[in-house]
Amino acid sequence: MTPDARIAAAIEILDDMGRGKAAEPALSQWARGHRFAGSKDRAAIRDIVFDALRKRRSAAASGGGESGRALLQGWVRLDGQDPDAIFTGQGFAPAPVSESERAAWGDPSGRDMMDLPDWLADRFAASLGDEVEQVCAVQRDRAPVFLRVNALLSDMGKAQAALAAEGIETRACETAPNALEVLENARRVSGSAAYRDGLVEVQDAASQAVISALPLAHGLRVLDYCAGGGGKALAMAADLRGPVDVHDVDQRRMADIPDRAQRAGAQLIPVKAPKGPYDLILCDAPCSGAGTWRRAPEAKWALTPERLADLNRIQRQILDTCAPMVAAGGVLAYATCSVLDEENADQVTAFLADHPDFTLERQDRHLPGPDGDGLFVAVLRKA
Numbered sequence: 001m002t003p004d005a006r007i008a009a010a011i012e013i014l015d016d017m018g019r020g021k022a023a024e025p026a027l028s029q030w031a032r033g034h035r036f037a038g039s040k041d042r043a044a045i046r047d048i049v050f051d052a053l054r055k056r057r058s059a060a061a062s063g064g065g066e067s068g069r070a071l072l073q074g075w076v077r078l079d080g081q082d083p084d085a086i087f088t089g090q091g092f093a094p095a096p097v098s099e100s101e102r103a104a105w106g107d108p109s110g111r112d113m114m115d116l117p118d119w120l121a122d123r124f125a126a127s128l129g130d131e132v133e134q135v136c137a138v139q140r141d142r143a144p145v146f147l148r149v150n151a152l153l154s155d156m157g158k159a160q161a162a163l164a165a166e167g168i169e170t171r172a173c174e175t176a177p178n179a180l181e182v183l184e185n186a187r188r189v190s191g192s193a194a195y196r197d198g199l200v201e202v203q204d205a206a207s208q209a210v211i212s213a214l215p216l217a218h219g220l221r222v223l224d225y226c227a228g229g230g231g232k233a234l235a236m237a238a239d240l241r242g243p244v245d246v247h248d249v250d251q252r253r254m255a256d257i258p259d260r261a262q263r264a265g266a267q268l269i270p271v272k273a274p275k276g277p278y279d280l281i282l283c284d285a286p287c288s289g290a291g292t293w294r295r296a297p298e299a300k301w302a303l304t305p306e307r308l309a310d311l312n313r314i315q316r317q318i319l320d321t322c323a324p325m326v327a328a329g330g331v332l333a334y335a336t337c338s339v340l341d342e343e344n345a346d347q348v349t350a351f352l353a354d355h356p357d358f359t360l361e362r363q364d365r366h367l368p369g370p371d372g373d374g375l376f377v378a379v380l381r382k383a
């Protein structure tokens, strides 16, 4: 497919999303209806759709509307390209820009460039202060791909060499001790021998740093209470060189854990109703994901104040449920992939007020940037 035909495809998909479909089903449905599109075309179309979603507000202001055509005219203009060179109507290119479309073009400014709904722009400003502009600018671009070298089966040098042998170039990243940033051929990672053999896992560098901040030591009894797909549990098992109990309210979220654990040579033990006592419990709580919206940009447009309030309630409940399961002298670690105070420091303050037997030992905030996503972790020690 030509670059302009890919833009025409992205317009169809964005229009489908405008009628209420989520990005993944819209992309899959388009691919099913256009079997001639190869994997490179599908990947390129996906990149355009996701980039337009990251910049939806500024693209809409630039292109004069929320339709697929307006968004992508705006997206092309934001990129410094000439829409008339792409919207030619030739071959499979989108139809030429009409006079009414052109008249609607604008120049995004101020809040448009934050690429957030107004209510979230306010919350971001309140939580991030002087750093808000920089964080919003970062979230308008694609995130780097990071890997975690699995210390149970490999080390940095061996893993980098194995990846390089398959054309995957990496560099060590300072955010966490076992983190690699993929510099070239990131799409090859999931099919590589290094990945299949468990030498590396795909995991954001700041997510890895959250685990490095925990006082993990061999022999500790550890529970991952919100284990999901097991990304952080695997990282804990590698640091611990021992087993980790895994739990999630939604069993289906843990479906991949047995295969992932086997590949990584790690012992993750599913526990339906954990009781404790544990020396360390990680609560990687459900959250807005506001630190990871580069990767999942749909989420920032879908979040509502009501949903955020619900998440805040669930986060409090999870901490309250886990606190009694922590052994005396043990640790409760609270993590989110959010940059919003109400999900992070405010939750910790409220928890400490209700649980005077805990003290705050450490609190780290990672902002989204070149070295990883936006994450938060608080290490709370029980007396």
Ligand SMILES: C[S@@+](CC[C@H](N)C(=O)[O-])C[C@H]1O[C@@H](n2cnc3c(N)ncnc32)[C@H](O)[C@@H]1O
Pocket (backbone or CB within 6 Å): 225, 226, 227, 228, 229, 230, 231, 232, 233, 247, 248, 249, 250, 253, 284, 285, 286, 287, 314, 318
């Ligand atoms: C941020 S995700 C966890 C990601 C995971 N730790 C990882 O590193 O891949 C949050 C998880 O919390 C789970 N969850 C939501 N409410 C919960 C609750 N009340 N108790 C336990 N887990 C819950 C969700 O099903 C989801 O899998």
